[in-house]
Amino acid sequence: MLIWQILIDGFAVSALYALGATGFTLIFGVSGVLNLSHGALMVAAVVAAWVAGGEWGVSSHLGAIFGVLVGFVMSLLTYFAVVRPLQQSSKIREEEKEIFILTATLLWGIMISELIAYLYTNNAKTVLPIVEGVVMLAGVRTPANEVFTSVICWLVIGLLWLLVNRTRAGKAVLAASMNPRGVTLLGVELSWIYVGVWAVYGMLVGIAGVLLGMFLGVSSYSVGPLTASAFSIVVLGGLGSVSGSLIAAYVVGYLETMTAYLVSPAYRTIPALLLLVIVMYVRPRGLLGRR
Amino acid sequence: MKLSDVRCAGAPILTAALVAGAAVLAAMIGSAAQAQTKEPIRIGVISEAQAVAGSSIPLGAQIAADEINASGGVDGRKVEIISYDDHSSSAEAVRAFQRAVNEDHVHAVIASYVSEVVLALEPWAGRLKTVMVTPGAASDVITQNIAKDYEHNKYTFDGYLTSxxxxxxxxxxxxxxxxxxxxxxxxxxxxxxxxxxxxxxxxxxxxxxxxxxxxxxxxxxxxxxxxxxxxxxxxxxxxxxxxxxxxxxxxxxxxxxxxxxxxxxxxxxxxxxxxxxxxxxxxxxxxxxxxxxxVSGPDVAVTPKTLSFVAEFQKRFGNLPSYCGYTAYDVVYYLIDAIRRAGSTDGDRLVDALEKTDWVGTIGRVQFMGKDTPNPHSLKVGKGTIAxxxxxxxxxxxxxxxxxxxxxxxxxxxxxxxxxxxx
CATH class of the missing domain: 3.40.50.2300 (Response regulator)
Incomplete structure (x- = not known):
């Protein structure tokens, strides 16, 4: 009974972590940007869906779509207003750009979270679930929405895999992550690849955010922890490696769930963080990292 | 008549007008100076503006201050609320407290609903000899500290229930x-x-x-x-x-x-x-x-004052007060009541007067526990006080x-x- 609870609960949480981290690692893999406003974009999507449902009274489906849309728009805004001007600036030295972008996205995230807190207070918001009720899985009463969350997460990850590995545009993205100069020589406009990747990232962030809002709920306080958890999953899995992130998401998700059930919910995050420290010592490039 | 004549003819009038204007101005400054001798009673409010619970604190306090001012203030002195946002951080709250006392010269402080923040402020209330009332923090340690070291910690009062x-x-x-x-x-x-x-x-x-x-x-x-x-x-x-x-x-x-x-x-x-x-x-x-x-609810007439406060809050701010909105409103009233009884805003005399508080507010009848109890300056609880x-x-x-x-x-x-x- 307990084992089934851990398996089912851990699977849903891990799927959510996986989806959140996939976008984060994709952006890093392709454009070398560590987007520290990741958590803020997710929270923006959740709050948008919450506002649509709570304030405007639209249905849970429309609210969720609006949330995803806001995640998408915010992602492109982040790219065009924050990341791209720094990437193209001639005033910043090439080797310093990475740290500039890191700082800029961090500040951008703080601005978004403060704005959300100012407009909608820092109370936690939850998005109206699309599927209500509970189902029995192996004797465990599971919220139907938890099953829905897992299914959507894996569906989206599957679609992303198809997009990257089976389409021409996806292959260009993959190539750009391996050798940006080579791609340019082949006549592919690199900046369009970047825009495309940020657009895909926006969809992922929006979907992950809205699902998180339905499953667990977030507040403007969650911005930091959300970025941190995506960051640690991605570092654990190996920066830039999508499959590494997926494995790491499940390692972290199950480790947390097992701790919560078997030790105490109060220590939930500690073993995963310890594992991260150990991996840093033993294998600094992460589980499947390339660099 | 040439244009220059007009100007010349107008000059004495202009001078006269200027003199008259200056006289009026001087008179105004004079009366303002007179009003300033009636120094307002300043109450600092430290809380978190972005939290629903915290944001009700300055709003509730402001309603009380406006009501007191509308009925003539305290012997002609206005009550002024000065708010500070501490983001529920102890460090920011301590800075706000220092600024309130040293620069803005407040006479008392209403602070936070977070026990950790109030515990950080408690020694500062003692050092700066300024009365601090929390409208929402609950930890018993706040008032236990007063029992341990009454002389230093007596400036702190808990305006909400202990845990x-x-x-x-x-x-x-x-x-x-x-x-x-x-x-x-x-x-x-x-x-x-x-x-x-x-x-x-x-x-x-x-x-x-x-x-x-x-x-x-x-x-x-x-x-x-x-x-x-x-x-x-x-x-x-x-x-x-x-x-x-x-x-x-x-x-x-x-x-x-x-x-x-x-x-x-x-x-x-x-x-x-x-x-x-x-x-x-x-x-x-x-x-x-x-x-x-x-201790209160939107449609519950705990005392005759409760519902009229809720109605006023909703009219002015469009939503209902959180629990510390009620208490903050009450705190301003019994602080002013204590200042009236003490006939002074001096910290020590205010403490003495507050200890004798017997005030029916929105959450019930407010009385504080004596200094020989394990939790001095906490609210008395039970039938007849706060139920x-x-x-x-x-x-x-x-x-x-x-x-x-x-x-x-x-x-x-x-x-x-x-x-x-x-x-």
Missing amino acids: TSIAQLVCDAAKDLLVDDLKMRTAVIMSEDAAWTTPLDARYETCLPEAGLKVLDHIRFSPDTTDFTPIFNKIESVKPDVIITGISHVGTQPTVQWKSQQVPIPMLGVSSQASNSTFWKDTNGATEGVLYNA GLMLQWQNGKQVNLWPREVANGKLRFPPFIKVGSAD
Whole structure:
């Protein structure tokens, strides 16, 4: 009974972590940007869906779509207003750009979270679930929405895999992550690849955010922890490696769930963080990292 | 007539006008200086503007100040509220407190609903000899510190209930509503790990068995917990009749997941955010059936002052006050009452006067415990002073169920709750 609870609960949480981290690692893999406003974009999507449902009274489906849309728009805004001007600036030295972008996205995230807190207070918001009720899985009463969350997460990850590995545009993205100069020589406009990747990232962030809002709920306080958890999953899995992130998401998700059930919910995050420290010592490039 | 003549002709008039204007101005400055000799009574309010609970504090205080000023102030002195945002950070609150006292020369401070913040401010109230009243922090340690070192800590007053007395009120309500009416026998305590819950849980452990509820398990979780599934599953496995809560900073998650997971056990206890009128919307209605302790409720006439305050708050700010909105409103009134009685804003004389407070506010009759008690400067609790309430969210409304004299509804649970399933 307990084992089934851990398996089912851990699977849903891990799927959510996986989806959140996939976008984060994709952006890093392709454009070398560590987007520290990741958590803020997710929270923006959740709050948008919450506002649509709570304030405007639209249905849970429309609210969720609006949330995803806001995640998408915010992602492109982040790219065009924050990341791209720094990437193209001639005033910043090439080797310093990475740290500039890191700082800029961090500040951008703080601005978004403060704005959300100012407009909608820092109370936690939850998005109206699309599927209500509970189902029995192996004797465990599971919220139907938890099953829905897992299914959507894996569906989206599957679609992303198809997009990257089976389409021409996806292959260009993959190539750009391996050798940006080579791609340019082949006549592919690199900046369009970047825009495309940020657009895909926006969809992922929006979907992950809205699902998180339905499953667990977030507040403007969650911005930091959300970025941190995506960051640690991605570092654990190996920066830039999508499959590494997926494995790491499940390692972290199950480790947390097992701790919560078997030790105490109060220590939930500690073993995963310890594992991260150990991996840093033993294998600094992460589980499947390339660099 | 040439243009230059006009100018010349106009010159004396202009001079006269200037002289007259200067005279008027001088007179105005004079009267302003006179008004300034009637220095306003300044009250600093330190709280978090972005938190629903915190944001009600300056608003409630402002309503009280405006009412006092409209009826002539204190012997012609106006009451002025100066607000500071501390983002619920102890460091920022201490800076705000120093600035309030040293630069803005406030006469008293109303500060925060977070026990950790108030504990950080307590020594500063002593060092700067400035009265500080918290409208919402509950940890017993705040007032225990006064008992330990009265001379230094006497400037602090707790304008809200201590955790221990809150726990006792919860037990009293649980006995009437659950043990006597529904024949419940067992409970699990579920509370967040924070300064205010340590004394709360300690009292729960003793008063629940006294009320007739055997404590089967006691779960403390980190306030930043997001996934409550394991916690609820663990609770369900020991099959209690009721979950007794101690939650405040953790937010909406436990309530939302209790509903989405359809945990068949009712929740009763302290759920600070449930006292906010926005909680229904924040949880998308998941709070239906949640029972929570409070000292006031939107439609509960605790005293003749309660409903008119709520109406004024709603008229001015468009929403209902959180629990510390009520207390902040009361604090301004009894601070001013104490200043009147002391005939001074001097810190020490204000402490003496506040200790003799006997003020009927929005939450009941306010009197402080004496300095020879274990919790000096905490509110007296019980019938005749502050009785406390037990409210339940029903259909988007906060309905009071206990004490029965001021009840305006009947206990009702959502369909997934199975009362008495453990028998």
